Amino acid sequence: MEKRAELYSGKAKSVYETDDQDYLVLAFRNDTSAFDGKRIEQLERKGMVNNKFNAFIMEKLKAAGIPTHFERLLSDQECLVKRMDMMPVECVVRNIAAGSLVRRLGVTEGQELNPPTFELFLKNDALGDPMINESHVETFGWATREQLARAKELTYQVNDVLKALFDDAGLLLVDYKLEFGIFKGEVVLGDEFSPDGCRLWDKETRDKMDKDRFRQGLGGVIEAYEEVGRRLGIDFG
Template sequence: MKKELLYEGKAKQVYKTENPKEYVVYYKDDATAFNGVKKDTIMEKGMINNSISSILFELLAKEGISSHFIKKLSDREMLVKAVEIVPLEVIVRNISAGSMSKRLGIEEGIVFSEPIFELCYKNDDLGDPLINDDHAVAIGLATREEIKAIKEQTLKINEVMKAFFEKAGLRLVDFKLEFGRYDGEVILSDEISPDTCRLWDMSTNEKMDKDRFRRDLGDVIESYKKVLERIEDK
């Protein structure tokens, strides 16, 4: 099924297949933070994130949000549509945390009355700078129409995921999405996992996501496994 390696990122590899319209995504155990400055291997992370992403893409499909996901192939692999990634990191924030708290000098944990929609230019050399939709259009990252479609889908994804994680006793603090072009449309792509979402335990506010790695809190894989256990069969 897998043919030549097309792309290798920090946490995943993308392979071509015999079908030019399909790729295989392979989830690695590698973890990086702070734009690659902090690096480690977290045993089993690839398997857990492949499972969590698959569950979330299936959930979203049931709610009418299509994505690049076709099916889970194995522990570490999923078959996806061969999209062309839009070089934007699309971030939604429901609760203050991370770079927004730092940039604006606000404490973590403030619950916003409306979700905050952010765009970053996906460019490692520049450190993924925060931009707005005018910048994205001006420098040719996406068209106005694409950004409108991305925003609409993203806000719907937020509602579906917030409710789903709540049932699992988890607060969806913020997350990052990527979109890809396929058959003239922009569809949800990449992954959705504790590497790309902040998830806090509803009763204790314990962090159950990549901040455990970023901030050396310990029990990284144990927390990822707990997230998977809590969302399985939900």
């Protein structure tokens, strides 16, 4: 597979064309951003850690029957993925109250949410990724009713798989966001799953092991990511 011109550069990842129109190279950079890209820093090893973390999680999800865009690792910071028509929507599941839910609703951080909540946000940094509903998605053509229903179904399936996986590693899966796209007519999980896009707390201490360490200036960001990986059995080399 030959890597060709850069197609897109986001806040922390870049996407490259290949000589196969169905596949792309996804490159994880060391950039770390928060607050819709208003704060960006370089953290050594981050690209490698998130690339290998994502590969591990995607393989676990594929083994559980969840279709993903991930094909294989190419290098420490690159992987091969399916080329998809992405929905400009983030699907968010919350198992424990944290982050914007606490700010919006005034609930207590750490409150268990039973059943978990499901929320939708429009991927648009300029607008601050506003919260939207299922009617908005259908009305504005961001996805069909059937596609969104499938994305929601898969989001909850991911929750079942990953809550158990992290629980076994002594971690709480507080919340996470997923992005989906269409590949050959099928709704498929895209983007990434790493501590950049979820909240993970130590079960005993409630220490934060995710990007909130960067957002809140707690330090030890990559060390926390690597500790999560070590508990899962990921070899970062």
